[in-house]
Amino acid sequence: MKYNNILVEIENNIAIIIFNRPKVLNAMNTETALELSNAMEKCQEDDNVRVVILTGSGDKAFVAGADINEFKGKSPSEIMRFSELGHGALRLLETMEKPAIAAVNGYALGGGLEISMACDVRFASEKARFGQPEILLGLIPGWGGTQRLARLIGIGRAKELIMSGEQITAQRAYEVGLVNRVFPAEQVMEETKKFAQKLAGMPPFTTKMAKYAINYGYDMALDNAISLEIQCMSQCFSTQDLKEGVAAFLEKRKPNFVGK
Numbered sequence: 001m002k003y004n005n006i007l008v009e010i011e012n013n014i015a016i017i018i019f020n021r022p023k024v025l026n027a028m029n030t031e032t033a034l035e036l037s038n039a040m041e042k043c044q045e046d047d048n049v050r051v052v053i054l055t056g057s058g059d060k061a062f063v064a065g066a067d068i069n070e071f072k073g074k075s076p077s078e079i080m081r082f083s084e085l086g087h088g089a090l091r092l093l094e095t096m097e098k099p100a101i102a103a104v105n106g107y108a109l110g111g112g113l114e115i116s117m118a119c120d121v122r123f124a125s126e127k128a129r130f131g132q133p134e135i136l137l138g139l140i141p142g143w144g145g146t147q148r149l150a151r152l153i154g155i156g157r158a159k160e161l162i163m164s165g166e167q168i169t170a171q172r173a174y175e176v177g178l179v180n181r182v183f184p185a186e187q188v189m190e191e192t193k194k195f196a197q198k199l200a201g202m203p204p205f206t207t208k209m210a211k212y213a214i215n216y217g218y219d220m221a222l223d224n225a226i227s228l229e230i231q232c233m234s235q236c237f238s239t240q241d242l243k244e245g246v247a248a249f250l251e252k253r254k255p256n257f258v259g260k
């Protein structure tokens with residue numbers, strides 16, 4: 001598939017996906033959502049990719065939401081398809097076996113915030129702004145905002161943002177647990193790559209088990225979630241990397257994980 005709206009770079013086992021529609025602050029139209037979906041499938045299949053970073057082109061926006069130009073004249077069933085398309089892409093991102101990090105370099109509004117929330121970790125520029133402004137257009141979030149935002153920052157704060165459409169700063173986003181780390185604008189990409197490199201050096205099957213147990217255990221009753229954790233943890237003992245990690249600790253040396 002040829003991409004017209006995203007750029008994909010792969011270096012040192014890290015795929016960097018850049019939303020690239022700077023004239024509309026990287027707003028997501030249907031074609032971009034299809035490209036994101038395809039890129040997620042490719043990243044999942046490619047053993048050379050250990051970690052995925054998502055960011056926006058330019059210094060103004062990560063993604064300023066869905067492309068509002070596409071809303072004009074749409075029927076509820078057409079919008080339902082658009083919503084399902086976005087959900088499909090974000091679910092691929094969220095459940096991919098590899099870590100995904102959002103490097104939020106500017107506005108992450110509406111669908112942009114929703115994309116970042118489907119990532120495992122969010123790093124932000126101190127210039128970034130976050131919000132779910134859909135209500136100002138007469139709609140509600142449609143790519144997971146009503147669900148993932150409440151899970152990440154709590155139901156009261158999620159309602160506050162979704163019902164007011166207000167934007168919050170990166171610092172406030174950090175305080176409420178919406179982003180993991182905040183950096184000066186010129187450092188956010190470098191710091192994200194550094195962290196991605198660290199994750200890329202971890203044993204991939206173990207990373208996959210950690211992500212699986214957290215993602216699927218989160219909505220389970222605690223007893224079921226604990227049972228899932230036991231299953232996932234014991235699976236790690238089938239890997240060469242587990243033997244290496246334990247041996248390296250006992251021999252007081254750095255582990256050399258081989259990804260098996």
Ligand code: CO8
Binds near residue numbers: 066068082083
């Ligand atoms: N869609 C289309 N164009 C956009 C968008 C967008 N989301 N955001 C910005 N643009 C365009 C502007 O129209 C403008 O174009 P032009 O230069 O041709 O006038 C250009 O980008 C630059 O934007 P501004 O001049 O507005 O820049 P400012 O710095 O003044 O403001 C803002 C920046 C605050 C980000 C402002 O552009 C803004 O409020 N944008 C809209 C943000 C928004 O409402 N996002 C939510 C969209 S709805 C959504 O995301 C729902 C997701 C799930 C959908 C599921 C189906 C229902």
